[in-house]
Amino acid sequence: MKRGKNYSGDSPGKKGHGPRSLLQALKGQRQEVAKAKIEVRRLNGRIRELEDELSRRRLQLEVLGEGSEHLPAIAESLQEGLLITDVHDVVLYMNNRMEELTGYRACELVGEKAIRLLLPSDQWETQLERNKKRVEGMVERYEIEIKRKDGNFIWLEISAAPFRNVDGKIVGTLGAHTDITLRKQLEEQLFQAQKMEGIGQLTTGIAHNFNNILMGSMGNLELALMDAPEVIKDYLQEAFDANQEAADLIKELMIFSRRTDVEKPLIDVGPIIKDVAEFCKVTFDRKIEIRLLNSADQSQVYGNVGQLKQMLLNFCINARDAVEAVANGGHAPRIELGVETACLGDEDDAKYASIPAGDYIRIYVGDNGVGMDDLTQGHIFEPFFTTKDVGEGAGLGLATVYGIVRQHNAFIEVQSHPGMGSTFEVFLPVAKERRTAPRDGSREEILGGSETILIADDEERIRDAVSSALAKYGYEVLTASDGIECMDVFQVEAKKIDLVLLDVSMPKLSGREVLQKIIEIEAGIKVVIFTGYATDEDDFGNAKAFLQKPLRLPAVLKTVRRVLDM
Template sequence: MSVALDLQPDAAVTARALLERTDWSATPLGPRATWSPALSIVVDTVLDSQIPKVLMWGPDHVMIYNDGYSEIAGSKHPAAFGGTVPTVWPEIWDWNRRILEAGFGGRSESYRDQPMRLFRNGSFCDVVFDLFYTPIRDVSGAVGGVLCTVIEHTEREAVRHDLRRSNDRFRAAVAAIHSTLWTNSAEGRMSGEQPGWSALTGQTEAEYEGFGWASAVHPDDADASIAAWNEAVATRSTFVFEHRVRVTSGEWRQFAIRAVPIIDEDGTLREWVGVHTDVTEERLAQEQLREHAGILERQIRHRERAEEQLRQLNETLEQRVVQAVEERQAAEAALNRAQRLETVGKLTGGVAHDFNNLLQVVSGNLQLLLKDIAGNERAETRVRNALAGVSRGAKLASQLLAFGRRQALEPKVVNVTRFVRGMDDMLRRAIGEGVEVETVFGGGLWNTFIDPTQIENALLNLAINARDAMDGQGKLTIELGNAHLDDDYARRHEVTAGQYVMLAVSDTGSGMSPEIIERVFEPFFTTKAEGKGSGLGLSMVYGFVKQSGGHVNIYSEVGQGTTIRLYLPRSTEREDQEIEVDTGPVSGGTETVLVVEDDEEVRATAVEMLTDLGYRVLKAVDAQSALNVVESGIPIDILFTDVVMPGKLKSPELARKAKERLPNLAVLFTSGYTENSIVHGGRLDAGVQLLSKPYTREALARKIRHVVANQAQLAVARKATLKGPSLSPAAAEAPATVAAPKSGGTGAGSPTAEAGTKGTVLLVEDDGLIRMNTADMLKDLGYVVVEAGRAEDALTAIQTVPFDALVTDVNLPGMSGTELADEAREVKPGVGVVFATGDRHVAGVVPGEDARVTILSKPYGMEDLDAAIARVLDCQRVPA
């Protein structure tokens, strides 16, 4: 296959240039913009490598290689770049076919000193390679290509061949002009007259015969000499050795030995010719020289090191003293600041807890009062004004918790560029027309893992502060970019080194002095006039960013304006979608709720609100009292408990013990300050349901119905699980999968409505046990089921799998069920939708308005499920 290149054929062109200029749309790989992340990453790795590498990708085996491999390709470069393996190397295609089959089968292979015959540089030539083949997997886990590392040894083998020929000629030309010349038989034994050896050692023929010569060798060297000699004889290689020999005077002398085999033209080894050379004085001189040289070298090295250290000490002594003092002062200041902020943070956390309890009492009673005065417009207005004051108080408490890093964050993967653009109108209304707003976005911005509500508040706070600093007239610049904080910066600023998304807010206002900058993040510190600010804005920003694992940096000069940079932790995950909030009418229930609250007034308010919603209410003043109620055997459906309470037994432990006694018990926590009992790393523990104080009657009603419905559906799923196979963790987290009906179907594994099936259902439920149970119901009813535990998997299924109905939970992580349904109906407008939820109302869904949409309340059974799907499918079958 030919590849379109935007360049003239040139053997010197780099592989990187070829990658950029190649028209990939003319190749099986398609345009680079459509390449998978795995292919893009491995291509960059190959091109950056200094070792010759070639990637053979896809079923057509398209070749992408680096500059090192271009030398292997020879005159076939650059035409081979982007070509296919059988086209570029037809002479070795049989070899490559077998290798690629193994590689795409997931097997790695390697070959050392592999001979080949290639056609390159205009002719066939014999080459020798080291070859290492590695399968490369795509994001799906399947093998997408095979990477080959090539090391050529052709020249080395040629040199070895020449050396062997040279050695053959040299062996017969050993110069032995010395009285220690000796010969041995082909088997390596000394025999016959050896005048040189006899003159050297005084041994007679009978004494040196065979291996008798070894008795003249020093006892410490004899065994090693015989072993080395036998190895040389066995391999027919030149014998080179040193040992001590007792000469005729009785003295031990050091000798260097060299012996070579004499081989006839037919390859027969005829004899060995060797010589002993006395090197005693030479070795002694060398040893003494080495010893003296070593001593001299060490002395010189020590002297140079001492001189260098002295020079550096003289040059940097004053600077290092100043630096050490500054570093110590900075460290002490940072420690003092951190301790001060930590102390204030603990104080604000406790204050916020008590404050939220007070607000809950006021808020709850005002909402109950609102029902009592219904129809009295003047009284209703006053109560609503009071409730607005409660909301402002709750915001103040939230700011205190943010500064103290003790709020329960709900972070999501956020695209900050889109987020800031979405706030444009809000920011302009907040700061007024007198301030010019400029936004600067860097290219290729990363996503960040952050609480969207808190970052929105932070940006709004920074913008309002900037407006006030400019007296409503000036320029506000919002800048976004990727940033890397290195180890040195991280060490000096108490932050983890790594990658961040930087959000900077700059103004042209009055600026701040160093003294003000030192205190600017302290709560209640403000430079604004009395009544113009609470002093909690920047402290909230600081606490929230720190709790999120980020960093805040401020730069300001008096009269020159201020820049505040927020470094938000980078996320490599896909952006989460915003979940739509249900705004429909609220409903109560008749279940029994155990309210656990140590504050008497808060407890009384919660009891009255729940009673007003129709619930039967029990109450307890602490966790131990609540456990006593549970163990008394009184039927309880819901445990509604404060998180922070006095006593040894804590709320999470109460919940665990209560669920051991009552497995179907629904648990809802509430608090104005969660400490660390159900919040870790600033985030709610998995599976925990929390209603933060102060809460409204509507929020309480919705949350109660949500936890009750989910617990009821879990109970149905557990009962079904006891009758069938258990759900493995892997199954609970598996991506979208297809299962045929258990009976009555003929299309096992086929996600289409074939003969004998009722149709295909796409089931989306994040709770693994509920999903498994519902899938079993659907298969028993005769449906083909496509399962998905996440919205992302469901979106893929929507694009790739034919289906007749969508059954989805409303409260999915990352994307709401209503948004998922909108996506499904864009792809397949006539598809039926069943919302399986604990809420009796779904935002945007009016019962009876669209026959293709219905609500299935949890808990549901097989008949309820079948009827709901039948309703939305029947309307599709009515003739137009």
């Protein structure tokens, strides 16, 4: 090969006709062919889309009743929402009621996949499986929660069946939708109420057993205090006081499940509202300011401490939720509790016109939370009514408050406006008598006797403590550990027995059954009932007295003497 000669493949002076130029031209043609193929595929895809759209349009004509002028009018008059989708879940038709249920207009849903707009993604697969079975002819009814256009969720009951065209071929699904949101809410509220009832029963059982345990401890401490040397009495008294605090707590738990009236002695409201305020300061978010105002010169009423605490705590919990709802509203959250005297009846007390004139103790709980409109205020004392989310409230709090207010012959008023907070006011009638300094009941003289007393209780520690106290004061004591043994003893010693101390809950025969039987044997027998449960005294009409566990031995001794002297 000689230098200087050109072997590039193209002849000198003949550019564009050599092998290199041909290769470049061929490459350009291939690129054009590839572009053309892409365009053909795009056009084919568009053609298929148009064919599908045409099929849907034809199916829509069938759905809308081509040749049946009355079918659309019938569909629009139904109370159920009608939705027709094809086998791919694309919406073909929806009536006006379905628009109301979903919040979407027909033009927004028709042509779109229903599941993508109405259901959370975790339910898509399940719904598509349902649609596949519909092609096989399956008819079903089911409940489902959908998301409306406005973001709210509602529950629907759907009756779904295959939708067929004029040739009888299954081409989609016809669903009739009924709004069952209210029913679902009522079911949930009923469940919550049943749950609360179950908690109440559980509380009662725990309280009964705990009272029996406390009675064994408190009874022996009281026996020890009777004869203890002065050097250890203070220690025993401290131990007894601790037990008494536990007993008071159990008594408050019992109020939760009590269905009968409770004792309402003369009490001072001031310490009660102070205790609730202190409790809220400890348990609520520290950002919430708790204010306590007491301007009453005297605040004595006839009331039940446990119930009034429960009422105030319900108010405070609602106030806490109200201020937390506007925690970022630009002002510090605040709850105010107060007690003051109120004399109603003046002409300027128009807002309290529904309350009879008189002297009252006004206790109130106010907040600077979200407040309530008039519609909400009209329902707040109804059982199961709640503005809280499911699981956050059973709607029984203020209904319980209303019951407590009525039991105390009191009156309740609500002052509230949206965005301006709420104030709940309770007017308790002022007690006519004034309390004097309390006497130390433990130092009162207790009178004994020589009568014979039968004690029937399945708890050995209670039998032992009460027996020892009675024997110490001169009584002759017989004991029984269950209902059958009580009847056996009574049948033998009926003429000798002067009084029966009878527990309500015993094995083999209950206290109620034993009472009926011993009355049949000895109609004039005197019976004192004691129990750790909430008991309707009307069920024990022949009993002379009732004692609530845990029993205080001085109270037992005094009651025994009083009943024997009747």
